[in-house]
Amino acid sequence: MEITLWSLIIALIFTLLLLFKLLLPHIRKFRGKIPDDSSDVSLKPHSFKFKENPNNPLNEKIVAAINLMGGVGDNAEAEYQTGLETLRAVAEEAVPIIVAEYNDLPEIQYLDRWSLIQLLAELKHPMSLPDLDEILSSSIPPERSKAPHTFSTRREEIIIRTTAVEAITQIAAEKNREAIDLLLKHTQHENFSVKRAAIQSYLTVGEKNARKVLLEKLPKSDHYILDIRREDVRKIPQPQVEKIPRQPEIDDLPRIQRPKPPRNSDKNNLT
Numbered sequence: 001m002e003i004t005l006w007s008l009i010i011a012l013i014f015t016l017l018l019l020f021k022l023l024l025p026h027i028r029k030f031r032g033k034i035p036d037d038s039s040d041v042s043l044k045p046h047s048f049k050f051k052e053n054p055n056n057p058l059n060e061k062i063v064a065a066i067n068l069m070g071g072v073g074d075n076a077e078a079e080y081q082t083g084l085e086t087l088r089a090v091a092e093e094a095v096p097i098i099v100a101e102y103n104d105l106p107e108i109q110y111l112d113r114w115s116l117i118q119l120l121a122e123l124k125h126p127m128s129l130p131d132l133d134e135i136l137s138s139s140i141p142p143e144r145s146k147a148p149h150t151f152s153t154r155r156e157e158i159i160i161r162t163t164a165v166e167a168i169t170q171i172a173a174e175k176n177r178e179a180i181d182l183l184l185k186h187t188q189h190e191n192f193s194v195k196r197a198a199i200q201s202y203l204t205v206g207e208k209n210a211r212k213v214l215l216e217k218l219p220k221s222d223h224y225i226l227d228i229r230r231e232d233v234r235k236i237p238q239p240q241v242e243k244i245p246r247q248p249e250i251d252d253l254p255r256i257q258r259p260k261p262p263r264n265s266d267k268n269n270l271t
Helices: 002-031 058-069 076-088 091-104 110-123 126-137 153-172 177-188 192-205 210-217 220-227
Strands: none
Touching (some): 058 076, 058 091, 058 110, 091 110, 091 126, 110 126, 153 192, 177 192, 177 210, 192 210, 192 220, 210 220
């Protein structure tokens, strides 16, 4: 009885090894499509449709780069930068795809929309400037959340727009005249957080007389913004509104510290 049991175990092990050997080529092929496990990044379901050109091979590269934005691990940043370099090499083709997908997304997909704008900021291609300008020039939708103290749709829209300012800033840093002019244009944005981001960016990447230009262009009530330091949001003074203390709409932290909008909004909080 004992000999028969051991024979069955040996036969089972042999069968499993044989099965593994037969499947190994397929396993390798499948693993080749997935980022290294050491970076803790996996292919995730996504809600991008790419309706205009669903079969373009760049679609997968765009999705992969966005997935790698949230990667963690020793190799995560290196893999993200590798993905970005791949897209930068074909930026003239990738930018229109990214913009078209942004325009097709429903308003409620805040993280997906933010991710696409952040990707434009990373690509730094001047072709995206007219679309970034259009995003910043569009009106911020009214608050749609029933509980804005826990989840604010207006706050998510502002984050998207301040990221658009960052995208323009990345291009302006390379002495692109159109980008610098766009920053100056949006220093008079209707939203305080977006306006402040544009002012501080213009001071950073504008010409030597950037401060003088802003002092001449901005109303005196906004001159104090030129002296705001971005390093510590708790020390940032806010505009004084008579009898109504103004609260900052978002924390203007550096991108790496800025909280990302949720991918799937809590529908119970929306009207």
